[in-house]
Every structure is written in structure tokens, then in C-alpha cells.
Amino acid sequence: MSDFDTIIVGGGIAGASLGSEIAGKHRTLIIEAEEYCGYHSTGRSAAFYLESYGGPEVAKLSKASRPFLDKPPREFADHGFLRTRGDLHLTRDELPELPRSVETRVVERAELERFIPDIKPEWRRALLEPGCADIDVAALHGAFLRSYRKLGGTIATSSRLARARRVANAWIVDLVDGTSLRASILVNAAGAWADSVAIACGVAPLEVKPKRRTMVQLRVGKSGLKDLPLVDDADGTFYFKGEGDRTLWLSPHDEIESAPCDAAAEEIDVATAIDRFQAVVSWPVERVERSWAGLRSFAPDRLPIYGFAADEDCFFWCAGQGGFGIQTSPAAAKMGASLLLSEEPHSTIKSIDPSVFSPKRLTDRSLQEKRGGAG
Numbered sequence: 001m002s003d004f005d006t007i008i009v010g011g012g013i014a015g016a017s018l019g020s021e022i023a024g025k026h027r028t029l030i031i032e033a034e035e036y037c038g039y040h041s042t043g044r045s046a047a048f049y050l051e052s053y054g055g056p057e058v059a060k061l062s063k064a065s066r067p068f069l070d071k072p073p074r075e076f077a078d079h080g081f082l083r084t085r086g087d088l089h090l091t092r093d094e095l096p097e098l099p100r101s102v103e104t105r106v107v108e109r110a111e112l113e114r115f116i117p118d119i120k121p122e123w124r125r126a127l128l129e130p131g132c133a134d135i136d137v138a139a140l141h142g143a144f145l146r147s148y149r150k151l152g153g154t155i156a157t158s159s160r161l162a163r164a165r166r167v168a169n170a171w172i173v174d175l176v177d178g179t180s181l182r183a184s185i186l187v188n189a190a191g192a193w194a195d196s197v198a199i200a201c202g203v204a205p206l207e208v209k210p211k212r213r214t215m216v217q218l219r220v221g222k223s224g225l226k227d228l229p230l231v232d233d234a235d236g237t238f239y240f241k242g243e244g245d246r247t248l249w250l251s252p253h254d255e256i257e258s259a260p261c262d263a264a265a266e267e268i269d270v271a272t273a274i275d276r277f278q279a280v281v282s283w284p285v286e287r288v289e290r291s292w293a294g295l296r297s298f299a300p301d302r303l304p305i306y307g308f309a310a311d312e313d314c315f316f317w318c319a320g321q322g323g324f325g326i327q328t329s330p331a332a333a334k335m336g337a338s339l340l341l342s343e344e345p346h347s348t349i350k351s352i353d354p355s356v357f358s359p360k361r362l363t364d365r366s367l368q369e370k371r372g373g374a375g
């Protein structure tokens with residue numbers, strides 16, 4: 001039986017980034033159920049960095065990740081992963097409230113028309129978030145995996161955890177193919193499967209719920225769109241951004257509860273996306289070039305979960321990254337590593353309180369609710 005200090009379940013951005021932070025100190029194995037890492041949520045994102053997204057606590061992780069994404073250490077990558085395009089939060093009336101730390105400015109109607117030609121008259125103004133950028137997700141995920149391997153980390157693809165149990169201070173991990181592995185620490189970075197993996201390891205689930213989000217690549221009868229900003233509405237019912245000269249990536253901002261699965265776009269959600277898009281601009285819709293969907297997984301309070309389980313001190317949660325798992329990955333991985341290795345936090349995350357993201361906040365709360373209910 002192979003022995004490891006740490007086995008990470010899941011080779012998406014969460015597992016890969018945490019792996020790259022610990023592999024130099026722990027003998028680490030990533031087990032990934034699919035044939036390649038990044039098949040699920042990580043490979044299906046809208047690929048943007050938007051600091052205001054996810055509220056003030058998540059914004060701290062995003063902000064702390066920005067310098068790394070802009071200019072990573074030379075040994076990690078020889079180029080940055082961001083391309084700035086800005087985001088316009090459109091409104092018909094009130095401007096949205098964003099976390100105070102985020103740089104923004106108001107754009108009135110005349111300027112809005114220059115940003116988005118043919119925008120319909122009811123969109124009166126917008127809040128511009130100039131720092132919004134595209135993320136080269138494949139390059140970032142690839143760089144995390146490369147750095148992980150360089151430090152001695154190993155990866156087993158097509159290797160699905162079936163169950164794990166504690167025997168004499170170690171985890172015995174059984175894979176679906178009958179292989180057994182041993183490790184001191186087990187990391188749950190299984191994305192939409194986070195609760196199922198916890199249950200398979202005899203650990204209490206934390207109500208991490210996968211929700212489907214749809215993306216559409218749309219060709220329209222309008223050119224010059226490549227550098228169009230990300231455009232969303234203050235009520236959170238759509239977003240789109242320029243992709244090619246006449247193509248856009250569009251989402252109806254859907255959030256449909258789903259079992260963990262290989263998610264696919266449904267026709268009704270594609271139609272809803274186009275309908276909402278047509279309420280913004282009068283550009284003729286020519287065709288749907290492709291559509292896809294992925295699962296964004298949320299804890300009940302919509303904050304990510306990093307830390308050892310309350311009921312099992314060698315089971316480490318790295319889950320619930322919702323719609324911000326890519327843009328927060330550098331800082332979140334550093335925070336996760338300092339908790340897992342019991343080390344001082346890296347200077348870039350020193351001001352972030354990790355207890356906000358602890359799994360214990362969820363178990364304490366459900367206990368409190370149960371007590372409240374009983375009383």
C-alpha cells in the first residue's frame with residue numbers, strides 16, 4: 001500500500017493550488033476521478049476576475065490574489081494570467097452597493113453609449129469597476145499543477161475515492177478500482193462532490209450545494225466586440241463579455257440546484273440568456289456557437305470552507321468556492337496551506353482572518369440552530 005502525508009481528493013483549481021503550496025513539505029498525492037484534472041467546474045468558468053464578486057470577505061481573498069495573478073513569481077510562470085477589461089454594473093435606477101475596498105466610478109448615460117453602442121434607453125447609468133480582468137484559467141491551473149509536480153507532488157487521474165476510514169491514526173483510502181492508499185491527512189477538494197466525499201469518509205457533511213450555471217457563446221450582427229467590458233446588471237440577472245470580434249460569452253446568471261454531475265446547458269436556460277441579452281442591446285442574434293454549464297458549489301452562508309473538520313481533525317475541507325474559486329485561488333491556497341501545515345500565514349494573507357472560513361462556523365451554527373429549535 002502506498003503511503004503519503006496528504007492525499008488531496010480533486011484535481012481542479014482548489015486541489016491543484018493547495019497542492020502547489022504543500023508539496024514541498026508533505027509527500028502529497030492528488031487523486032482525480034476523471035481522466036484529466038480540470039474537467040468539471042474549473043474547466044467551465046466564465047474566466048473573469050471581479051473583486052466585488054462574492055461580498056466583502058471573499059473580496060479580501062480576491063484582492064490578496066491579484067498581485068500573484070498579475071505578476072507571479074518567476075519560478076511559477078514567466079507571464080501574468082490577467083487581461084484587464086473592466087466591468088459595467090448596469091442599472092435602470094439605483095446603483096449597486098459594492099464592498100468599500102473596491103475601486104469604482106459612476107458612468108452616466110452618454111458615456112455608457114460609448115462603451116456599449118445601441119444600448120437600450122432604460123439602462124440609465126452604470127458603476128464601472130475598472131479592475132475587472134479576464135483570467136487565463138487553463139494557464140493558471142496548468143502552472144499550479146506544474147509547480148506541484150516540480151516540488152515532488154504526484155497525481156493519479158481516473159482514480160475515484162470510493163470510501164476512506166481511520167485505522168491507527170492513518171486514513172486508509174479505497175479507490176473505486178480496488179486500489180488502497182494510506183495517508184495521515186485527507187483533503188476534500190472535490191468541488192460539487194464535497195459533501196459526498198465527506199460522507200464516504202465518515203465525516204459530517206456541511207450542506208455544500210452544487211448549483212448549475214449556464215454559459216452561451218453567441219454570434220451577433222455587430223463587430224468590434226472583443227474588448228467590450230464585462231457587462232452585468234445590478235439585479236444579477238445576466239452578464240456578458242466580448243470574446244471575438246462578433247462573439248460574446250453570455251450567462252443568464254442562473255443558479256439551479258443540482259446533484260453533483262457532469263452538468264450540461266439546458267435549452268430553456270440558453271433561451272433565457274438570449275432573451276435577457278436582447279433587453280440590453282439591439283444587436284441581431286445570429287447563432288449560438290456553443291453552450292455549456294458547470295456547477296458552482298456553496299456552503300449555506302456562501303463563504304468558502306478552509307480548515308480541519310470539527311468532527312475529524314485529520315480531514316481538511318477545501319470546498320464551497322462558489323463562483324470565485326479561480327480568482328481567489330492563490331490567496332486561498334496560501335491560507336489553506338498555513339492551516340494544514342500549522343505554519344505562520346504568508347505575508348500576503350496576514351490580515352485575513354481564517355476563522356471566517358472555518359468549517360467549524362457551519363457546525364457551530366447548525367448546533368446553535370438545533371438548540372434554538374429545541375428551545
Ligand SMILES: Cc1cc2nc3c(=O)[nH]c(=O)nc-3n(C[C@H](O)[C@H](O)[C@H](O)COP(=O)(O)OP(=O)(O)OC[C@H]3O[C@@H](n4cnc5c(N)ncnc54)[C@H](O)[C@@H]3O)c2cc1C
Pocket residue numbers: 009010011012013014015031032033034037038039040041042043044045046047048049159160161162189190191192193197213214215293294295296319320321322323324325326327328
Ligand atoms: C459557469 C461558471 C462560471 C464561473 N465563472 C468564474 C469566474 O469567472 N471566476 C472565478 O473565479 N470562478 C468562476 N467560477 C467558479 C469556479 O469555476 C469554481 O469555483 C472552481 O472551479 C472550483 O474549483 P474546484 O477545484 O473546487 O472544483 P472542480 O474543478 O469541480 O474540481 C473538483 C474535482 O474533484 C473531482 N472529484 C470529485 N469527487 C471525487 C472523488 N470521489 N474522487 C476523486 N476525485 C473526485 C472531480 O472530478 C473534479 O475534477 C465559475 C463556475 C462556473 C460553473
